[in-house]
Each structure stands twice: as C-alpha cells, then as structure tokens.
Amino acid sequence: xxxxxxxxxxxxxxxxxxxxxxxxxxxxxxxxxxxxxxxxxxxxxxxxxxxxxxxxxxxxxxxxxxxxxxxxxxxxxxxxxxxxxxxxxxxxxxxxxxxxxxxxxxxxxxxxxxxxxxxxxxxxxxxxxxxxxxxxxxxxxxxxxxxxxxxxxxxxxxxxxxxxxxxxxxxxxxxxxxxxxxxxxxxxxxxxxxxxxxxxxxxxxxxxxxxxxxxxxxxxxxxxxxxxxxxxxxxxxxxxxxxxxxxxxxxxxxxxxxxxxxxxxxxxxxxxxxxxxxxxxxxxxxxxxxxxxxxxxxxxxxxxxxxxxxxxxxxxxxxxxxxxxxxxxxxxxxxxxxxxxxxxxxxxxxxxxxxxxxxxxxxx
Ligand code: HEC
Ligand SMILES: [Cu+2]
Numbered sequence: 001x002x003x004x005x006x007x008x009x010x011x012x013x014x015x016x017x018x019x020x021x022x023x024x025x026x027x028x029x030x031x032x033x034x035x036x037x038x039x040x041x042x043x044x045x046x047x048x049x050x051x052x053x054x055x056x057x058x059x060x061x062x063x064x065x066x067x068x069x070x071x072x073x074x075x076x077x078x079x080x081x082x083x084x085x086x087x088x089x090x091x092x093x094x095x096x097x098x099x100x101x102x103x104x105x106x107x108x109x110x111x112x113x114x115x116x117x118x119x120x121x122x123x124x125x126x127x128x129x130x131x132x133x134x135x136x137x138x139x140x141x142x143x144x145x146x147x148x149x150x151x152x153x154x155x156x157x158x159x160x161x162x163x164x165x166x167x168x169x170x171x172x173x174x175x176x177x178x179x180x181x182x183x184x185x186x187x188x189x190x191x192x193x194x195x196x197x198x199x200x201x202x203x204x205x206x207x208x209x210x211x212x213x214x215x216x217x218x219x220x221x222x223x224x225x226x227x228x229x230x231x232x233x234x235x236x237x238x239x240x241x242x243x244x245x246x247x248x249x250x251x252x253x254x255x256x257x258x259x260x261x262x263x264x265x266x267x268x269x270x271x272x273x274x275x276x277x278x279x280x281x282x283x284x285x286x287x288x289x290x291x292x293x294x295x296x297x298x299x300x301x302x303x304x305x306x307x308x309x310x311x312x313x314x315x316x317x318x319x320x321x322x323x324x325x326x327x328x329x330x331x332x333x334x335x336x337x338x339x340x341x342x343x344x345x346x347x348x349x350x351x352x353x354x355x356x357x358x359x360x361x362x363x364x
Contacts, residue, residue: 013073013077017069017070017073020069021062021065021066021069024065024069025061025062025065025066028061028062028064028065029057029058029061029062032057032058032061033054033057033058037053038050038053038188038191039188039189039214040189040210041189041191041209041210042189042190042208042209042210042212042214042235043189043190043191043192043206043207043208043209044124044128044206044207044209045124045190045191045192045205045206045207046189046190046191046209048120048123048124049120049124049191050191051120052116052117052120055113055116056113059109059113063109124192124205125204125205126205127171127173127205128171128207133167133170133238134170135170135171135172135173135205136151136166136167136170136171136172136173137151137152137172137173137174137175138150138151138164138166138172138173138174138175139151139174139175139177140164140174140175140176140177140185140196140203141176141177141178141179141196142176142177142178142179142183142184142185142196142218142222142229143178143179143180143183143285144180144181144222144223144225144229144337144339145218145222145223145224145225145226145228145229145289145290145302145337146162146229146231146285146286146289146290147162147164147185147216147218147229147231147289148160148161148162148279148285149161149162149163149164149165151245151248153245153246153248153249154245154246154249154250155249157249158281159245159248159249160278160279160281161248161278162231162277162278162279162286162288162289163231163232163233163234164187164216164231164232164233164234165233165234165236165241165244165245166206166208166233166234166235166236166241167208167235167236167237167238167241167242168208168209168210168211168235168236168237168238168241169207169208169209169238170207170208170238170241171205171206171207172205172206172207172208173203173204173205174194174203174204174205174206175201175202175203176194176195176196176201176202176203176204177196177197177198177199177200177201177202178195178196178197178198179198180198181198181222181223182195182196182197182198182220182222183195183196183218183220183222183229184196184218184219184220185216185218185219186216186217186218186219187206187214187215187216187217187233188214188215188217189210189214189215189233190206190208190214190233192204192205192206193219195220196220208233208235210235211235211236211237212234212235213232213233213234213235214232214233214234214235215230215231215232215233216230216231216232216233217229217230218230223337224302224334224336224337225290225301225302225334225337227302228289228290228301228302229289231289271353271357272353272354272355272356272357272358273295273296273357273361275287275346275350275353275354275357276288276291276293276296276298276354276357276358277296277297277298280345280346280350282345282346283341283345284339284341284342284345284346284350285339287303287354288301289301290302290303290337290338291303291304291305291306292305292306292307293305293306293307293358293361293362294307294361295361295362296361302333302334302337303330303333303337303338304330304333306358306362307362309330310358310359310362311362311363313359314359315355315356315359318355318358318359319351319355322342322343322346322351322354322355323342323343323351324340324343325338325339325340326340
C-alpha cells in the first residue's frame with residue numbers, strides 16, 4: 001500500500017486543486033451571470049429577486065466546483081492499482097477537525113442565504129408607500145384550465161375578465177384562489193408566483209413597471225390542459241386602465257339589469273362573442289381560453305381550432321358538442337377537458353347566442 005502520499009506532493013496537489021477550482025469557479029460564475037435566465041423584468045419586485053438569484057449563483061458555483069474537483073481528484077488518487085484487487089483501504093476513524101469544518105461552513109452559508117432570502121421576501125411583500133394612487137385589489141381564480149380576474153368596478157359592480165389588465169406604477173394586491181385543484185399563479189416577468197388553492201386565499205403584491213403584454217402561466221401540474229392554462233397580463237397607463245375599468249363596469253351593468261327584468265329575448269342579455277371570450281359571471285368558463293377562433297381573436301389552445309372544425313356543421317351539432325362534450329370526442333383531442341357544465345350554467349338564451357355566434361362566424 002502506498003502510505004506516503006502526504007508531504008510535499010500532497011501540498012502541491014492541494015495548491016493545484018485550489019488554483020484549478022478558482023479558475024473553474026470564475027468561469028462558471030461568469031457564465032452563470034451572463035446567461036439570461038429570466039424574461040424582461042417588469043415589476044419593482046423583480047430587481048431584488050434577480051439580485052438574490054445572482055448572489056445564489058455566485059455562492060453555489062464555487063461549492064459545486066469544489067465538490068466536483070475533490071471527487072475527481074479522490075477518484076484518481078485512491079483508485080485501485082494493479083495488485084490491490086480485493087484489498088481494503090486503511091481503517092479511518094474520522095477526523096474531528098475536518099468534520100467540524102464541513103458542518104460549520106455549510107451551516108453558516110445556509111443560514112446567511114436563508115436570512116437574506118427572507119429579508120428580500122419580506123421587503124417585496126410589503127405595501128409600498130402610496131406611489132401612484134391607491135393599491136388595486138384583483139381577485140384571481142384558477143380553474144381547469146383558465147384564469148379569471150375580478151376587479152371591483154364602479155358602484156360596487158364586479159368586473160371579470162380572462163385577460164389581466166394592470167395599471168403601470170400602481171401597487172396591485174392579488175387575492176388568489178383555486179376552484180377545483182391546486183394551480184399556481186405565475187407571471188414570470190413580475191418574478192412572483194403563488195399556489196392557487198381551493199378553499200383558501202393566498203396572494204402577493206406587484207407593482208408593474210413596464211407597459212406591454214406578459215404571459216401568465218399555471219406553474220402547478222393541474223390536469224390534462226395544464227400546459228394550455230395560460231393567459232396574458234396587459235400593463236397599461238394608469239389613465240387608460242381607469243378608463244377601461246369604468247367602461248367594463250358600465251357594460252357589466254347592462255346584462256345584470258336585463259336578467260333582473262326577466263330576460264326578455266336572447267340578444268339583450270347574451271352576447272355570444274362575449275360569452276365565448278369571457279364566459280359568464282354565472283361560472284361558465286370562456287371558450288376562448290381553449291379554442292382558437294379568428295373572429296374572437298383567441299389563440300390556439302387545448303381544444304380544437306373552431307375555424308377548422310365548425311364549417312359544415314349545423315347549429316344542432318354545435319349545440320350538442322357544447323352541452324355534452326363527451327358524447328363525441330374530436331379526433332386527436334383529449335376527452336374530459338372541456339367543461340361538462342355548460343348545459344347548466346348557460347341560460348337557454350346564452351346557449352343559443354353562443355351557437356348562433358359560432359355558426360355565423362365560421363360560415364364561409
Ligand atoms: C377547458 C378547455 C375548453 C373550454 C373552456 C371549452 N372547450 Fe370546447 N372543447 C375542448 C376540447 C378539449 C374539445 C375536444 C374534445 C371533445 O370533443 O370533447 C372541445 C370540443 C368542442 C367542440 C367540438 C368540436 C368539433 O370537433 O366538432 C365544440 C363545438 C366546442 N368545444 C365548443 C366550445 C364552446 C362553445 C365553449 C364555450 C362555451 C367551449 N367549447 C369551451 C376544450 C374546451
Ligand atoms: Cu392550473
């Protein structure tokens with residue numbers, strides 16, 4: 001056995017490992033910081049989170065490099081040589097100094113990083129001192145497989161949409177919940193996400209800093225349509241946002257009034273296109289979150305592209321597909337994804353409006 005691995009040779013090897021490790025760490029950190037990990041930052045919360053990320057990269061790369069180098073050197077140094085087959089290594093009874101060191105350093109590192117992360121989280125969760133108007137509250141509800149956003153409009157009217165509209169520069173407080181299973185409300189450009197859990201309300205704060213449109217995604221595997229559970233956040237100038245909300249609250253007045261009077265006629269209370277894009281307050285999920293339809297401007301989703309499959313179908317056939325989606329499954333599309341409750345939650349007038357809208361808008 002080679003007992004004499006210590007001495008000058010081993011000191012040289014440690015120096016060699018140290019130099020190699022430093023070079024590899026520097027390269028690794030440079031690469032880690034150069035990579036664009038995240039989309040464009042679009043909230044005040046994004047800054048501290050991106051800094052936290054960079055610090056984690058800077059700290060973790062040397063640890064990874066150190067462990068890797070020690071493993072490689074150990075594998076080379078202590079490999080089995082010819083004639084050593086079947087021999088045991090020397091009996092080692094531990095090294096107290098070494099064990100204290102390798103327990104203390106990670107413990108200190110972990111504690112420091114956790115404290116730092118905790119402080120960052122506490123800071124970004126705090127309501128900012130009123131920057132540009134009062135805080136906006138938005139209720140977010142996740143369900144298979146769409147997001148619904150509800151705002152308090154004027155006169156206590158509730159405004160619900162499937163697209164998230166936000167004013168730039170104003171703090172927004174999201175109240176997040178789930179209807180069926182656990183989803184996760186994530187806007188990568190804002191860097192914030194939280195689980196949407198049935199029965200409880202979670203949430204976070206965000207102050208959008210950039211005008212534009214940003215993806216909203218579900219970050220919790222929630223069923224067959226999970227990958228399509230997407231929507232968009234549109235950040236507007238505060239004045240434009242206020243105008244939008246005022247207009248939406250006015251519009252949401254009309255159907256509510258119509259229904260209260262007993263709903264005299266289909267056209268007054270049910271606009272097929274609106275039901276298609278936004279659903280109803282009654283709990284009907286907007287069709288547009290799953291179906292592409294040129295007339296409504298909706299994007300490809302988990303459901304069939306209606307511009308392709310509907311031409312040639314009669315109104316009765318379309319209605320049957322809506323009321324009982326499982327009766328006939330479109331080839332290549334998953335069963336059990338389209339909600340089966342439209343027959344209940346849509347009034348006959350609303351159902352007729354959607355069917356009429358669909359057959360009209362897909363007629364060539
Ligand atoms: C959560 C996603 C989802 C929503 C919301 C949804 N659908 Fe569907 N839809 C599907 C899927 C998936 C299919 C294909 C499987 C099947 O036929 O049931 C489908 C099938 C259909 C079909 C049959 C197409 C064909 O091949 O003939 C029609 C029509 C349809 N949907 C209309 C609607 C309408 C109208 C609404 C809104 C009132 C709606 N869908 C809401 C997912 C959805
Ligand atoms: Cu989901």
